[in-house]
Amino acid sequence: MSDSLPEPKSYSKQKTDLYPGQTKQVKQQKLSWQHLAIALVGGILIGLTPDPFGWWWLAWIALIPLWLLTQQVGIKSAAILGAIWGFAYHGMALFWITGVHPMDWLGVTWLASLAIAIAVWLFITVWGMAMPILWAIVMAGATQKLSPLRRIIIAAATLCALEWLWGQGPLFWSALGYTQSPHNLLILQMSRLSGQQAVTAAIVVINGLLAEAILPIFQTGIKVRFKYKSKLPTLLLRVRSLESGLRPTLKWHYLRLALFLFLFMALYGAQVMHSPHLTATNGQALQVGIVQGNISNPVKFSPQGTQISLDRYAQGYTQLARSGVEMVVTPEGALPFSYDRGIDGNLGNATLNKLDRAVLTKKVPIWLGAYGRADQPGSHPLDATNSLFLIDRNGAAVSRYNKVKLVPVGEYIPFKNILGGLINRLSPLEGEFVPGKSSQIVESPWGKIIIGICYESAFPTHFRAQAAAGGELIITASNNAHYAETMPAQHHAQDVARAVETDRWAVRATNTGYSGIVDPNGRTIWRSQINTFETHADVVYLRQTKTLYTRLGDWLTPLLVVVGVGIFGWERFKLRRGQ
Incomplete structure (x- = not known):
């Protein structure tokens, strides 16, 4: 191809005047x-x-x-x-x-x-x-x-x-x-x-x-x-x-x-x-604790992974409970097994584990990342939900959020009738995650909570809908253990944007980093290190303000x-x- 570009046509004074306006001839x-x-x-x-x-x-x-x-x-x-x-x-x-x-x-x-x-x-x-x-x-x-x-x-x-x-x-x-x-x-x-x-x-x-x-x-x-x-x-x-x-x-x-x-x-x-405005519109102060477990996926899903996870999160929970926090937040999939608890306030016949016993002793509610049973009609017995459970001071699951925006291939098989066979040959997945309902409203003793699990942080409308329904605080739970620093940093950036859009405090709990606390202006109050076990206690505030975006959406x-x-x-x- 030639390096030269065609010479332009000559312009009279009149055409030159039209040049910055409509380009009649291109x-x-x-x-x-x-x-x-x-x-x-x-x-x-x-x-x-x-x-x-x-x-x-x-x-x-x-x-x-x-x-x-x-x-x-x-x-x-x-x-x-x-x-x-x-x-x-x-x-x-x-x-x-x-x-x-x-x-x-x-x-x-x-x-x-x-x-x-x-x-x-x-x-x-x-x-x-x-x-x-x-x-x-x-x-x-x-x-x-x-x-x-x-x-x-x-x-x-x-x-x-x-x-x-x-x-x-x-x-x-x-x-x-x-x-x-x-x-x-x-x-x-x-x-x-x-x-x-x-x-x-x-x-x-x-x-x-x-x-x-x-x-x-x-x-x-x-x-x-x-x-x-x-x-x-x-x-x-x-x-x-x-x-x-x-x-x-x-x-x-x-x-x-x-x-x-x-x-x-x-x-x-x-x-x-x-x-x-920020200080004047802050509502109830809330002492929150975050446990960053720092358990790599190879360890978590090893034969010893369940016990290691229980030990690590029981340790972090106990430390934070002693510091006087009012609730503790754990990451997505903190416990790598199905957490069989009803939402009726009763423990039922569940076998108590080390973390359960810590909760019953310290009496501090915990947001627990784990898998839930998929009860939807037609679901496979191996299917599950990627969930965040609210365990109250009596050890009962009183609220539950099921992840809505699932990761294609990683959490479910898109176009399963066409691609299912091929993907199953390339992937060890035995079952799939079933998405939760987009209309979920998570109630808690402190009010309605805006929840996002991992990948959902990239979807502004997911957070806006919950804020419009009365959500007063953002809690996000993520794993991110597969990746180096770039992905967790971008993930943190997504949650910063969601906090600003909805004018809410955000509490971020991740497995390997970056966990954090973000204020409604997007300022990072605290951010963890990467690939470290950490606990952190801080003060956040419930808020009932509504931005123009929260009220009207993307107009x-x-x-x-x-x-x-x-x-x-x-x-x-x-x-x-x-x-």
């Missing part, structure tokens, strides 16, 4: 290696925003390369560029999933384990990659002839709608909005207004304004070549002049508008975080979609009338 370019490289750079930039890097500020410029390219190429080329950008982003952000390898503790051979890890990573990367592909197609196919502001509205509406759609499905993690958590708390306060999509929309708008500021320069053609000096490659860009002799300039008003909007959002966040996305569809319909109407 000459599409053939896809070149320069286009591919530019898209890849943008994807890498956004891939550096979540942990382990945490360079959140790159999110505010990382969409610019793809934005500019979609205004220069056709739909097919745009889809390819979107795929490259998306593969770089989601592939980098989700690479931690390969930490499931090796799975020898599950009886999977080393080679099969590696194949599973790579296959899962590729699948979730491609699943996420579909969003920027569709976004790029819309940008190339529907916005090239629009004015910049209309293009920005459609861009924000499209990406917000795509993220909303993906959020309704079984796989969702790396939304654009999550790149700001937990490091950019000022902008994260925007999620109080319309959830995670408010942050996503803000990122798209700022990227769009910056892109539109330099689009006139970019549209005149850019020649890219590499020149080597002192053995270091230097990327040289040469912008051609227009044939008319006029050289396009930066559109400074878009730069000023981008700066104004960013500062406005930051000032809003600062006002929220530093107002006395911004449908509003943007309606406006975007209106713009598109109006342009089509004018086209038919020959205007």
Whole structure:
């Protein structure tokens, strides 16, 4: 492919005046290696925003390369560029999933384990990659002839709608909005207004304004070549002049508008975080304790795993009970067996274990992560629920939450009639987890509690629904023992965002880290170390406030979609009338 781009047509003064407005004539370019490289750079930039890097500020410029390219190429080329950008982003952000390898503790051979890890990573990367592909197609196919502001509205509406759609499905993690958590708390306060999509929309708008500021320069053609000096490659860009002799300039008003909007959002966040509202609206204080058991999966599921788990959590529970906490929280699957307790306040014929006896002695309620029986009609005898039980001071399970958002393949087999045989040959799973009802409301002696187990932290609507139903405190329980520091750090970031959206304190109990306490402004009050046994006691507060997002949900996305569809319909109407 040629390094040169087609020379632009000459512009008269009148056409130059129209340049920043509607682009009546767009000459599409053939896809070149320069286009591919530019898209890849943008994807890498956004891939550096979540942990382990945490360079959140790159999110505010990382969409610019793809934005500019979609205004220069056709739909097919745009889809390819979107795929490259998306593969770089989601592939980098989700690479931690390969930490499931090796799975020898599950009886999977080393080679099969590696194949599973790579296959899962590729699948979730491609699943996420579909969003920027569709976004790029819309940008190339529907916005090239629009004015910049209309293009920005459609861009924000499209990406917000795509993220909303993906959020309704079984796989969702790396939304654009999550790149700001937990490091950019000022902008994260925007999620109080319309959830995670408010942050996503803000990122798209700022990227769009910056892109539109330099689009006139970019549209005149850019020649890219590499020149080597002192053995270091230097990327040289040469912008051609227009044939008319006029050289396009930066559109400074878009730069000023981008700066104004960013500062406005930051000032809003600062006002929220530093107002006395937080202290004034805190309700009942609650002394909570967290036990981070730090029991690796190979140990937990070994023949001695049950006894080790009981000893470890009984030890942590006893330490915290002596310190005067009012309740203790344990991680997801703290006990690796079915916890046969009814929700009728009676122990029944259950055999008491070491942890049961500790509870009966110390009389402090405990949130216990364990497996429950799946009582749904048609469930397999080996099926279970991934549950969090509230055990009261008398040792009875008085409340129970069953995980709703299950992990595909890891906790259930998707498309079982088609894929069940293949997956069963690659996996040691004997049964599946059965999802709980999405309408669950968890009652406790302290009020209604918002519960999330592990993967559910990535689904804002799951927490918003419970907050709208009166939930006053967030408790999340996770395992995370498969992975190194990256995944637990990203998981912590997800819970920080959920705390801000709902204006709730969050208590995070994990097996190997990072456990933590987060306040309603997203500030991490305490975070554990990784791969350590820890107990921690702290004070949190019940809250009954309701953010705009809690009351109305994600109202911004449908509003943007309606406006975007209106713009598109109006342009089509004018086209038919020959205007």
